Amino acid sequence: MNYCVEVATKPGFRDTRTDDLKDQIELLGIPGVDSVDIADRYYLSGPLSPETLDHLTASLLADSVIETARSFPLDKDHAVSGAGTYTVDVVLHPGVTDSPAESLLAGIAEIGLNGVEQAATGRRYTLHGTALQQEHVERIAAELLANDVIQTYYVGEPAPPPFTVTATAVPATNEIVLQGLDHNQLVALSAARRLSLDGDEMQAIQAYFAQQGRPATELELETLAQTWSEHCVHKTFRAMITYTGPPPDATGPIETTTVDSILDEHIRAATEAVDKPWVRSAFVDDAGIVALDDTTDLAFKVETHNHPSALEPFGGANTGVGGVVRDVIGVSARPIANTDILCFGPQDTSFDELPEGVHHPKRIADGVIAGIEDYGNKMGIPTVNGAVIYDSGYTANPLVFCGCLGALPTGSHPTAPQPDDRVVVLGGRTGRDGLRGATFSSMEADHTTSDLSGSAVQIGHPIHEKQALEVIINARDERLYNAITDCGAGGLSSSVGEMAEELGAIVHLERVPLKYPGLAPWEIWLSEAQERMVIAVPDKNLERLAEIAAALDVEMTVLGKFTGDGILRIDYNGSTVGEIECEFLHNGLPRQHLTAEWRPPEVQARRLQLPMEPTTALLALLADPNIRSKEDIVRRYDHEVQGGTVVKPFVGIAQAGPSDAAVVTPLDVHRQAGVVPGAALAVGVNPAYGTLDPYRMAWATVDEAVRNVVAVGADPDRISILDNFSWGNPRIPDRLGSLVRCTQGCYDAAVAYGTPFISGKDSLNNEYTGIDGRKHTIPGTLVISSLGIVPDVTNTVTSDLKGVGHSLYIVGATGDHLGGSALAGLVEFEGGSAPAPVPAAITGYRALHEAIASGLVAACHDVSEGGISVSAAEMAIGGGCGLTISLRDVPGDDDDTTKAFSESLGRLLVEIRPENTASFEELMTGYPTAAIGETTDDAMIQIKSSDGSPFIVVEVTAVTAAWRSVGGPR
Amino acid sequence: MKPRAMIIHASGTNRDHDVAWALELAGARPEIVHINAIRDGECRLLDYQMMVLPGGFSYGDDLGAGKLWAIALRNRLGRDLEKFIDIGRPVIGICNGFQALVKSGLLPSLHGSSNQQTTLTRNESGKFECRWVDLEPNVAANSFWTKDLNEPIHCPVAHGEGRFVTDGDTLTAIEDQGLVALRYRITGPRYPSNPNGSANDIAGIINPDGNILGLMPHPEDHIVPAQHPGRHRGKTNGSGLPLFENGVEHASLM
Numbered sequence A: 001m002n003y004c005v006e007v008a009t010k011p012g013f014r015d016t017r018t019d020d021l022k023d024q025i026e027l028l029g030i031p032g033v034d035s036v037d038i039a040d041r042y043y044l045s046g047p048l049s050p051e052t053l054d055h056l057t058a059s060l061l062a063d064s065v066i067e068t069a070r071s072f073p074l075d076k077d078h079a080v081s082g083a084g085t086y087t088v089d090v091v092l093h094p095g096v097t098d099s100p101a102e103s104l105l106a107g108i109a110e111i112g113l114n115g116v117e118q119a120a121t122g123r124r125y126t127l128h129g130t131a132l133q134q135e136h137v138e139r140i141a142a143e144l145l146a147n148d149v150i151q152t153y154y155v156g157e158p159a160p161p162p163f164t165v166t167a168t169a170v171p172a173t174n175e176i177v178l179q180g181l182d183h184n185q186l187v188a189l190s191a192a193r194r195l196s197l198d199g200d201e202m203q204a205i206q207a208y209f210a211q212q213g214r215p216a217t218e219l220e221l222e223t224l225a226q227t228w229s230e231h232c233v234h235k236t237f238r239a240m241i242t243y244t245g246p247p248p249d250a251t252g253p254i255e256t257t258t259v260d261s262i263l264d265e266h267i268r269a270a271t272e273a274v275d276k277p278w279v280r281s282a283f284v285d286d287a288g289i290v291a292l293d294d295t296t297d298l299a300f301k302v303e304t305h306n307h308p309s310a311l312e313p314f315g316g317a318n319t320g321v322g323g324v325v326r327d328v329i330g331v332s333a334r335p336i337a338n339t340d341i342l343c344f345g346p347q348d349t350s351f352d353e354l355p356e357g358v359h360h361p362k363r364i365a366d367g368v369i370a371g372i373e374d375y376g377n378k379m380g381i382p383t384v385n386g387a388v389i390y391d392s393g394y395t396a397n398p399l400v401f402c403g404c405l406g407a408l409p410t411g412s413h414p415t416a417p418q419p420d421d422r423v424v425v426l427g428g429r430t431g432r433d434g435l436r437g438a439t440f441s442s443m444e445a446d447h448t449t450s451d452l453s454g455s456a457v458q459i460g461h462p463i464h465e466k467q468a469l470e471v472i473i474n475a476r477d478e479r480l481y482n483a484i485t486d487c488g489a490g491g492l493s494s495s496v497g498e499m500a501e502e503l504g505a506i507v508h509l510e511r512v513p514l515k516y517p518g519l520a521p522w523e524i525w526l527s528e529a530q531e532r533m534v535i536a537v538p539d540k541n542l543e544r545l546a547e548i549a550a551a552l553d554v555e556m557t558v559l560g561k562f563t564g565d566g567i568l569r570i571d572y573n574g575s576t577v578g579e580i581e582c583e584f585l586h587n588g589l590p591r592q593h594l595t596a597e598w599r600p601p602e603v604q605a606r607r608l609q610l611p612m613e614p615t616t617a618l619l620a621l622l623a624d625p626n627i628r629s630k631e632d633i634v635r636r637y638d639h640e641v642q643g644g645t646v647v648k649p650f651v652g653i654a655q656a657g658p659s660d661a662a663v664v665t666p667l668d669v670h671r672q673a674g675v676v677p678g679a680a681l682a683v684g685v686n687p688a689y690g691t692l693d694p695y696r697m698a699w700a701t702v703d704e705a706v707r708n709v710v711a712v713g714a715d716p717d718r719i720s721i722l723d724n725f726s727w728g729n730p731r732i733p734d735r736l737g738s739l740v741r742c743t744q745g746c747y748d749a750a751v752a753y754g755t756p757f758i759s760g761k762d763s764l765n766n767e768y769t770g771i772d773g774r775k776h777t778i779p780g781t782l783v784i785s786s787l788g789i790v791p792d793v794t795n796t797v798t799s800d801l802k803g804v805g806h807s808l809y810i811v812g813a814t815g816d817h818l819g820g821s822a823l824a825g826l827v828e829f830e831g832g833s834a835p836a837p838v839p840a841a842i843t844g845y846r847a848l849h850e851a852i853a854s855g856l857v858a859a860c861h862d863v864s865e866g867g868i869s870v871s872a873a874e875m876a877i878g879g880g881c882g883l884t885i886s887l888r889d890v891p892g893d894d895d896d897t898t899k900a901f902s903e904s905l906g907r908l909l910v911e912i913r914p915e916n917t918a919s920f921e922e923l924m925t926g927y928p929t930a931a932i933g934e935t936t937d938d939a940m941i942q943i944k945s946s947d948g949s950p951f952i953v954v955e956v957t958a959v960t961a962a963w964r965s966v967g968g969p970r
Numbered sequence B: 001m002k003p004r005a006m007i008i009h010a011s012g013t014n015r016d017h018d019v020a021w022a023l024e025l026a027g028a029r030p031e032i033v034h035i036n037a038i039r040d041g042e043c044r045l046l047d048y049q050m051m052v053l054p055g056g057f058s059y060g061d062d063l064g065a066g067k068l069w070a071i072a073l074r075n076r077l078g079r080d081l082e083k084f085i086d087i088g089r090p091v092i093g094i095c096n097g098f099q100a101l102v103k104s105g106l107l108p109s110l111h112g113s114s115n116q117q118t119t120l121t122r123n124e125s126g127k128f129e130c131r132w133v134d135l136e137p138n139v140a141a142n143s144f145w146t147k148d149l150n151e152p153i154h155c156p157v158a159h160g161e162g163r164f165v166t167d168g169d170t171l172t173a174i175e176d177q178g179l180v181a182l183r184y185r186i187t188g189p190r191y192p193s194n195p196n197g198s199a200n201d202i203a204g205i206i207n208p209d210g211n212i213l214g215l216m217p218h219p220e221d222h223i224v225p226a227q228h229p230g231r232h233r234g235k236t237n238g239s240g241l242p243l244f245e246n247g248v249e250h251a252s253l254m
Helices: A016-027 A050-061 A099-110 A134-145 A183-192 A199-212 A218-227 A262-274 A306-311 A313-329 A361-379 A449-456 A462-477 A491-499 A521-526 A539-551 A582-587 A614-623 A687-692 A694-712 A733-753 A822-826 A841-853 A867-879 A896-901 A914-923 A956-963 B016-025 B035-039 B067-086 B096-103 B168-176 B241-252
Strands: A002-009 A035-045 A067-073 A085-092 A118-128 A151-155 A240-245 A255-260 A279-281 A288-291 A296-304 A334-344 A383-390 A399-409 A422-427 A483-486 A505-508 A532-537 A556-562 A567-572 A575-581 A593-597 A645-647 A662-664 A678-685 A719-726 A757-763 A767-769 A775-777 A781-790 A807-811 A857-862 A882-886 A908-912 A929-936 A940-944 A950-955 B004-009 B029-034 B050-053 B091-094 B119-121 B129-137 B153-159 B163-165 B180-184 B202-206 B212-215
Touching: A002 A050, A016 A035, A016 A134, A035 A050, A050 A067, A050 A099, A050 B067, A085 A134, A099 A118, A099 B067, A118 A134, A134 A151, A183 A199, A199 A218, A218 A491, A218 A521, A218 A575, A218 A582, A240 A733, A255 A262, A262 A733, A262 A757, A288 A719, A288 A757, A296 A313, A296 A719, A296 A757, A296 A781, A306 A313, A306 A361, A306 A399, A313 A334, A313 A361, A313 A399, A313 A462, A313 A483, A334 A361, A334 A462, A334 A662, A334 A678, A334 A781, A361 A383, A361 A462, A383 A662, A383 A678, A399 A678, A399 A719, A399 A781, A422 A462, A422 A491, A422 A539, A462 A532, A462 A539, A483 A491, A491 A505, A491 A521, A491 A532, A491 A556, A491 A582, A521 A567, A521 A575, A532 A539, A539 A556, A539 B035, A567 A582, A575 A582, A593 A733, A614 A822, A614 A867, A614 A896, A614 A950, A614 A956, A678 A694, A687 A694, A687 A781, A694 A719, A694 A733, A694 A781, A694 A841, A694 A857, A694 A908, A719 A733, A733 A781, A733 A841, A807 A914, A822 A867, A822 A896, A841 A857, A841 A908, A841 A914, A857 A867, A867 A882, A867 A896, A867 A908, A867 A929, A867 A940, A867 A956, A896 A950, A908 A914, A914 A929, A940 A956, A950 A956, B004 B016, B004 B035, B016 B029, B016 B050, B016 B241, B029 B035, B035 B067, B050 B067, B050 B096, B050 B241, B067 B096, B091 B096, B096 B119, B096 B212, B129 B202, B163 B202, B180 B212
Parallel strands: A240 A593, A334 A383, A505 A567, A719 A757, A882 A940, B004 B029, B004 B050, B050 B091, B091 B212
Antiparallel strands: A002 A035, A002 A067, A035 A118, A085 A118, A085 A151, A240 A255, A279 A288, A288 A296, A296 A399, A334 A399, A422 A532, A422 A556, A483 A532, A505 A556, A567 A575, A645 A662, A662 A678, A678 A781, A719 A781, A767 A775, A807 A908, A807 A929, A857 A908, A882 A929, A940 A950, B119 B163, B129 B153, B129 B180, B180 B202, B202 B212
């Protein structure tokens, strides 16, 4: 018998969820909805008496103060359709993670109730409006209430209970005959099975199994496809590339050269060239590791989760955070901070402009932000830094970069499994979720992708991950395991496969704990079900590990063991379903040979003529979605948990001014007496420069990331960086060409700044083909995340002006770099030059750091989007006092518009108290630095032209209102 | 002898270590104990002088914030918990811990009732919010927790379900009996000084005996000067600590 318990808000109490929903319906342009009611529904099956149902409802489901509940047999359920009222039931597809249902079953067990066999959750929306039409309700349901990737909706009819359907047992394994297939047939086979392998790769697999003298199994073929996917093995970054393009300064002749792996030649080579002794581990593990001090290391990783976030924004971003947090747990570290960089289409995009199959950018943004909030907050990790960019290039392909910083005792991360160590999986159960995610995310998308790849998207369960983390930290401290990795893309196939690379392993798939029966062996092996870690544990430690896991409510299973014979063998109920030599699995992938080409765009090297008053331009820039305060987003993330956030996302008198970087310190370090070191986290991203020159974009991005952490007090000689590339299809030569040119810039900049890359990730094939055949690609987007060590957290600086009568200095020279600038975007100016590299910037940063460390600097703010004028305004917003600046005194170019708005690299604005100006100037000798103004008590921003006339005059309250978008557009 | 404080870890609590540090600085010996260890008899509540329910998302808050934790507390600590409270030992629930105290009926426990009388529900803004607030302690309250707290407490809130709601009679009784321990201090418009729309700006309440305190904000995240958001502007107090010192001082008498 099936039952439903429906919980609704009591009359007289407000359900705040409905306010938000009504706003969204309005934005959708659907008239006639007067009110909405939301009720949570719990579906139960089993022989349940009315008393049992009442007890269960009262104890577990309804908040007696503000909610009412009713329960009824499901065959008595009725829905409403017409006459001004429509019901919409929304339920998850069977098999999608339903954590409230899991918790409900746990709660039922806790209160000792018997008889409940299955539980599932759903929601009923009741829409009221006298003029409401069925078609409107259908549209609201499809656009706002349900996402067909994970949910089904029912308008005017009751949803059937979404219990998991248990399939019957599946055949053990299928064999796939590759022998005799020609190149084209192999390509067709790859396409039909969505393996994402090309003809050469398929031929290598064919040759391997010919040599073995047997057909491949389905599981083996899928394993190879995952392991060899772009997502897992970064084929493009390892490819041999024939590149045609101009030299770095773009003025010389076009030449054709060979790049023997951009990963080796442009990224790793930079790390080797700068050769920093404090780098503990780079590029070899789930995350890069550097020293914080003598006893503590920091691990940092930034991942992309673009494709899943496009299809199911909440789940995609949610599991994006979960995944990168697992990367950090995968190097035995406790996560201490999260970052996120988000690229969305403009929020006011009209629905008519959307390609078929693409969610509206606002829906994507709402879902992504909620997904990040949910995972980070629930795991108790402060989300402290990030960026949000809006550009029409991201409408069809949003980008979601999730970062995580962790801390671990120096030398506590073991990396070598031993023969006979057990293969142990810890954490969540395995279901049919996330199948083939690695190959899916290595493909281009079109309007059918959501139908075909829905199963590639998962819903996270942060509490499972939190508890698995606690088990790992305990096990680490007791030294119970010899190696560890997270279970991410490719599932067990990838994690066990990687760990067994040297030794080989045998795994018994029937031991894997399942969410529901009926999974084929290859599904168990490939499932990307979240919240699982794999560790290599000596037999003698299993008992202790099991105790720890049980005490923390974490499931632990011994799947098999590492062997030493170099073969990855997968058994299912006693028969072998896969057997691949590790050598072939990890080194059998044929090298790709790709062609790349980059030509400078034909743009006019002309001057930008400002078509409006400079004050108007400043106010418009401050209110620009890419510049304005992101407080409405950032405050939804807990940035205080763990008590170590010593420079916060917002600073200043009202905690509303921008922060250049966050500074966090691990709780265990913070609670020690004496000098406390910290980690500064910041990010650089500016795709607009890339359309002019990806080489310059790379320099600008590295500079911005470095400059931001220097601004708060990080030591310029203790900064490491991470690279994340989101690009289009690398088999299209111009896409790959701009990528190669960008990585050239990454190498040159990293070497010039002395900043090693310690980890990175690329996400390619961010292309979407609409139903009309039109291809939508993204602007090639480089994100550089910086991790700087602050030697003493009491010597940090924030950007807010601290007092009246202080001097303002510009550090760095200003050139004519309005190409790709925020001002260029505002006035739709095409052309000009993107900011040129400033190889000497690091010398200026070193001098500035000495000034900060000596306590000479009252405030410091980086100069980037919008130039000096925006930067100065932001300092005034934080400090609540006024300032004057004379453009005549700004060193560099001689045009006032350029001086006020140019985005040249290597610059910061610095506030110095009168008693410190002489010492400051002395320290900055040798790097262009000039006093350009002072802070005032009149709460006005006054920027004077070179001839002394007023250039910008505006009240601080006005720039604050613009930047915080008070009363303005959202 | 430093009093022992039991910090109860349930799956999904996450400010356990933050509050452990605060208690350490306040002079206690904090221990983080998983609720399973109490169930299994490995630890006994009555061996401790103070009980702490830390912030977080116990069991994911899946059936309502703190709901399942409230049930587990009643179920697994049972009589020991009642005795612990009856003999006047200090109990504090912060954020998710406050939600659990309210949903288990341990707060406000008007007229000796163990039914749920109030609730903490979704913020008026409809959003999770993290921001710093000022709290006005009620020094007149009949509780050692707020004794001599003459200065406002500056500390962060970080929650999505912190709006204190109850019916009119209950609210009147809570006010009349002086059970409001902390209020959001309003400077300027009510929001965001009161970040969640709580009735009467209530941020924390006590039981009539004064030994149980529940509050939404996180004084445990402002216990050293480096945590102060105004530190770069010369503000350096760690105003969250005295509250814990009060609790620990009382625990040491137990």
